[in-house]
Amino acid sequence: RALGVAVVGTGKMGADHVRRLRHRISGARVRAVVDIEAERAKTLADAIEGCAAYTEPAAAMAARDVDAVLIASPGPAHEAALLEALDRDLPVLCEKPLTPDAASALRVLDAEQKLGHRRVQVGFMRRYDAEYMKLKRLLGKGELGRTLMLHHRHRNPAMPEWFTEEMLINDSVVHEMDVTRWLLDQEITAVTVHKPASTSNAPAGMSDPQFVLFETESGALVDVEIFGHCGFGYQVQAEAVCERGIVRMDDEHGPRLTTADGRWGGRVTPDYLERFEDAYDREVQAWVDATRRGETTGPSVWDGYAAAAVCEAGVLSQREGRRVEVDLIERPAFYQ
């Protein structure tokens, strides 16, 4: 039968996943939606056949027709929902960040190991983006030799008003932490955050853009430009500098036009939901398919923990303006 999914959190991301599960994904049904705002959950559930509304994740997880959980609530609410789902041995797709800090991520790591099998896929959707997958494939072939540097650019048109300076690191740059670890197949060992001149579009108290430097186990240097209020659109680019060549992914995902007024170029996507639409679809379909086979694949709790540990170093560096080493436990055999 189709996988019965409870979606926890019905904000921007949760609502988009509900739409995706209903209209773009095969083999799944939305059976429950959960939000602390009861009215919001009810309005959403009322529009979906066979779907009930809840304000408590545990109540939704206890429902008879719920087989799996998609967590899309704000990061600080993830730990409780994850532990509840693991306690019930329910498969989970958990939006990034896994949890807001390394200590809470470690508690989830412990709970999954106690359970004895993987149950959680972490929502690092860039691993499912066609261009990142191409980049990963090229680097993996070995023809280009070792990767010496990675340059990332991550630009958002504007951030919501509740977005803090720390979130530039643990909500936005967390994606580059994950893709860097994944592309290079190694851990990030230290982080330094620099703050260039700030745009006047940034809210009071937020220095924006920021320039983040990662060091990795092999000695590769990785820089990230994070720009929260660039104004023009949503843009994610990466360039790998290798011993025998360069691989670059930029704005090629859309068509490039030459127009009557003598210009050429493409359109910049307005936000991440559009830019990564295909990646989200591929990610959620992979989760549904694996879950129905009784498997858990994709980014693991270890990946979520490692990113949280790098975030912690990043936020400290952002605050104190110095290089901070990443404090990581040894990788358990369970996650090898």
Ligand code: ISE
């Ligand atoms: C947001 O939460 C995301 O996950 C987006 O992918 C990222 O680009 C954005 O900066 C974050 O705020």
